[in-house]
Amino acid sequence: MANTDVSGQLATAGLAFGDLVKLTGQAVANTQTALNKTGADATSALATTLVDVIAVQELDYDDNGNVTGEKTFTQQLPLIDFIDPVIYQWTQVRLQGRFTASQFAATASTDTHSNTSTDSSGQAGFGIIFGGGYNNFQYDDSQTHIDTNFRVEDSVGLLRMNAVLEPRHDIGVPKPRQAIVGPQIEIDAGPIADVGNPATSRTMDAVITYRNAAGDPIAGKELAIDTQGVAWAFKGGTGTTDANGQVTITLTRQFVGDAPDRTPADFVVGVRKGIVGESTTLTF
Structure with a gap:
């Protein structure tokens, strides 16, 4: 009876595929080294090239949140502050081998x-x-x-290879700072109280403070208030800031059903005056 054995050819193919993987890995490493060097050279060139730009832009707001003026401060800054160098990397390299042998x-x-x-x-x-x-x-x-x-x-074989080269997104350049001079809004959590026994609702007071750029309270101003998923009302019936620049609102959470969930929940409260705004999460 005639006998055939292609194990020798397959063993040789395995060695050849191993060499291919080794050489491909070396090629990828060498290419990545060259890409890193190119990116470093480009970054150095951008960092050493100075251009006249606006380094900081200062915006002034009045007590109503309207822009009253602006100031610009120019100086020479590196070009890298405005142009991000592109650093490339191999994100995927795959080899698939299928070999042919006959006897x-x-x-x-x-x-x-x-x-x-x-x-x-x-x-x-x-x-x-x-x-x-x-x-x-x-x-x-x-x-x-x-x-x-x-x-x-x-024994029939096939070899495939695919690779992906793309920019890295975890490397960036910090942007120039922007300074805003104007009013500030603060939202602070107040006392929490359950209504009823067992509780059918729960309330929480939120104190909103409106100050100017110097930190002084701004009185007599109406603020736009928005809450998500919970009802609210002005405490004391007034919606304008007092002498301390404050206005207090009461948030009311209703418990519905025979066995309602009374565990604390998060609610976002937002306050605006003109284009000045602030938001925070209150839990009760």
Whole structure:
């Protein structure tokens, strides 16, 4: 019986694929090193190139949250403050190998069979008129059988490679600062109280303070208030800031159902005056 074995070819293919992986890894590493150097050189060039720009822009607001003026401060700053260098990286490199190997084998066997048969006869004795005699018969038989066996083994292969090169998003340049001179809004949590036994609702006071740029309270101003998912009302019935620049609102959370969830919940409170705004999360 013919036998085939392509393990030798496959072992050689495995070694070749290992070398391919090794060389590909070296190529990726060398390319990444060159990309990093290019990015570093570009970053250095941007950092050492100075341009005249507005470093800080100051905006002034009045007590109503309206812009009353602005000031600009110019100076020479590095170009890197405005242009981000692009640093590339290999994010994915894949190799897929599928190999081909084949082997052919053939065997042949011959079987020969021969058969020979001989028969003989004779006559002799007294009174034979024609004298003695002798007869001889021979039979020959020969058979030959040839058996041939063929065996073929094949292995097919394919190699694929894909790679992704893209910019890195975790490297950036800080932007220039912007200074705002104007009123400030503060939102502070006040006392919490349950209404009813068992409680059917829960209230919380929120104190809103409105100050100017110097930190002094601004009185007599109406503020725009927005709450998400909870009702509110002015405490004391007034919606303008007092002499301390404050206005207090009461948030009311209703408990609905026979077995309501009374665990503390978060609610966002936002306050605006003109384009000046502030928001915070209150829990009660």
